[in-house]
Amino acid sequence: MDGEPLVRWDWIWRNWSTGRAGSIDSLLQQHVVMALLPVVLGLVVALPIGLACVRWRWLYQPTAGLMNVVYALPSLPVFMLLLPATGLGPATVIIPLSFYGVAVLIPAVVDGIASVPDHVRQSAVAMGFTPLRRLLRVELPIAVPVVLAGLRVVAVSSISLVSVGALIGQGGLGNLFTDAFKRDFPTPAVVGIVLIVALALLVDGLLLAAQRLLTPWQRARGSA
Amino acid sequence: MITFDRVTKRYPDGTVAVDDLSLEVPTGGITVFVGPSGCGKTTSLRMINRMIDPSEGRVLLDGVDVTTVDPPTLRRGIGYVIQQAGLFPHRKIVDNVATVPQLLGWDRRKARDRAMELLERVGLDTGLANRYPFQLSGGQQQRVGVARALAADPPVLLMDEPFSAVDPIVRASLQDELLRLQAELHKTIVFVTHDIDEAVKLGDRVAVLQVGGHLAQLDDPATLLARPADGFVQEFLGRDRGIRRLSFVPGEGLRLRDDLTVPVSADVASARGTAEPWLAVVGPDGGPLGWAATSGLPKSGTFEAVPLAPYGTFVRGRDSLRAALDAALLSPSGNAIAVDDSGRAEGVVTREVLDEALVLAAREASRVAGETRAGEGPGEAGGAREAADGR
Structure with missing residues (x-):
């Protein structure tokens, strides 16, 4: 590299918002959607499966095993398979x-429901909660911290994993890396890394804030 | 009334938790199921609100077989208190207490008002209403648990080792609180514990269960202590059975002597020449200060200057013969000072009077036990017989 600086600010400035596909802001937007939609979908799918695993314990081992296999699959060949x-x-x-x-959220849901203390569950039964009401009013609210912890892991890893999609042209900010490689020009790569890390921190922070808001009853927050 | 009619609980692996249990839990009283772990006491309790269904036999609640009632409906009409309170950690105290009223569809405001009323009733500061359970001590949580069980005013209360997880001092105060509440509310209470002292203290009737789910004995506490049905019950009751039985003999009838107390402002000269070795010195507010030995009195002055020995007291209208005996054993004179509710000394119960009362109580125990025919004792300390019959 013949004295090429790490960051060319004028390039960022010029490419931030061009109104065309491939501008930094449109990539960022694409990245957010592609990273967070799977988090939401993952939760929507994992919740009923996780609850089924709680209800029918024998389901859990095979499900967890299958999910581990899914999680172990490298993303790139999966993209190719889906193409x-x-x-x-x-x-x-x-x-x-x-x-x-x-794969990550099923165990989170199962562990979350398992985190409901036995005496709490029994007192809910003894007070005359119907099973559905008990789930919605007692078990799920108490499972929230564990599920949210899983959600934070999923969100952050999803934000980072989206960039692999750049190899098929669908990587959001990851496209900046392929761009930087092709042109031997580091600025887009630096912009991509910084934005991805910032996005991950922001989403994680938001989820943490949501957790604090949703669970004012947690001991971890100390005495009020 | 709750009736166990030949109830057996057998699990698929062949374990028998409850074996052919038949007993009646009378309305408005506390019936305690007590026994070692594995005796089926909790299983029996849970068959009342259908958390467990019997394999054979029936459990009847006011004549209705509970298995014919839909479980959630049945349970909303039966209060339940569990060890560790079982409070919902994610709900504020007031919402915890209002749980059953809300399940029953009460108006939110009415449920909340009721919850506040109950918090007060169980002796909690209503300022705690908006806290979360983790912010309360174990004893406070347990009180909330009792308030929650009472919220919809159910006629029946099931309590499963509710006070086992708190320290002995808190436990004693929770027990007293329960007895105080019960005196007002007259619920039909089934109370499970492994602690025989708790059973004897709280129960109007105590059912002693044996491992394998056999009912070994069902009696009122005084009879239980006086006449254990078999070796198992006797061993389970433990030591000091005789002494503990005295808790059920009121100290009310004990004859008082009023010539053994002396005001602290009195001149020591007034006591000179008395044959009594000890006098109880009473302060200006009427409360006892201690025992003065008449042998070592100074030549002049008041009792202010006399060194006093420690003393024990019992409340005459309220405490048992056991408390009176304890008070006597705490005094160098061997005599007990009787006080009234406000702590003013009423007089002294001497060893001789206590001795008579003990003999009477012992005869009474034997009569209850049916081992000997009780002699017709002198009437003075006659509280003993009422006590054995009344509790």
Whole structure:
């Protein structure tokens, strides 16, 4: 590199918002959608499966085993596998990331429900909660901290994993890395890294804030 | 009334938790199920609100077989207190207490008002209403648990080792509180414990269960202590059975002597020449200060200057013969000072009077036990017989 600086501010300035595809702000927007949609989808799918695993304990071991296998699959070949079906669209990235989300969130849901102390569950039964009401009013609220902890892991890893999609042209901010490589020009890569890390920190912070808001009853916050 | 009619609980692995249990829990009283772990006491309790269904036999609540009632409906009409309170950690104290009223569809405001009323009733500061359970001590949580069980005013209260997880001092105060509440509310209470002292203190009737779910004995506490049905019950009751039985003999009838007390402002000369070795010195507010030995009195002055020995007291209208005996054993004279509710000395119960009362109580125990025919004792300390019959 012949004295090329790490960051060319004028390049960032010029490419931030061009109104065309590939501008930094549109990539950022794409990145947010492709990273967070799988988190939401993952939760929506994992919740009923997790609850089914709680209800029918024998389901849990095979499900957990299968999910571990899913989680172990490298993302790139999965993208390739999906290409014939989903083409070069964002779905090719969103679908595998959703599966990763499900893989992490099923155990989170199961552990979350298991974190309800036995005496609490029994007193709910003894007071005349119906099973559904007990789930909605007692067990799920108490499971929130554990599920949210899983959600934070999924969100952060999803934000980072989206960039792999750049290899099929659907990487959000990850496209900045391929751009930087192709042109041997470091500025886009630096911008990509900084924005991805900042996005991850922001989302994690928001989820943490949500957790504090949703669970004012947690001992971890100390005495009030 | 709750009736266990030949109830057996057998698990698929063949374990028998409850074996052919038949007993009646009378309305408005405290019936305690007590026994070692594995005796089926909790299983029996849970068959009342269908947390467990019997394998054979029936549990009847006011004549209705509980298995014919939909469990949530049944349970909303039965208060339940569990060890460790079982409070919902994510709900404020007031919402915890209002749980059953809300399940029953009460108006939110009415449920809340009721919850506040109950917090007061169980002796909690209503300022705690908006806290979360983790911010309360174990004893406070347990009180909330009792308030929650009472919220919808159920006629029946099931209590499963509710006070086992708190320290002995808090436990004693919770027990007293329960007895105080019960005197007002007259609930039908089934109370499970492994602690025989708790059973004897709280129960109007005590059912002693044996490992394997056999009912070994069902009696009022005084009879239980006086006449254990078999070796198992006797061993389970433990030591000091005779002494503990005295807790059920009121100290009310004990004859007082008023010539053994002396005001602290009195001149020592007034006591000279008395044959009594000890006098109880009473302060200006009427409360006892201690015992003065008449042998070592100074030549002049008041009792202010006399060194006093420690003393024990019992409340005459309220305490048992056991408390009176204890008070006597705490005094160098061997005599007990009787006080009234406000702590003013009423007089002295001498060893001789205590001795008579003990003999009477012992005869009474034997009569209850049916081992000997009780002699017709002198009437003076006659509280003993009422006590054995009344509790």
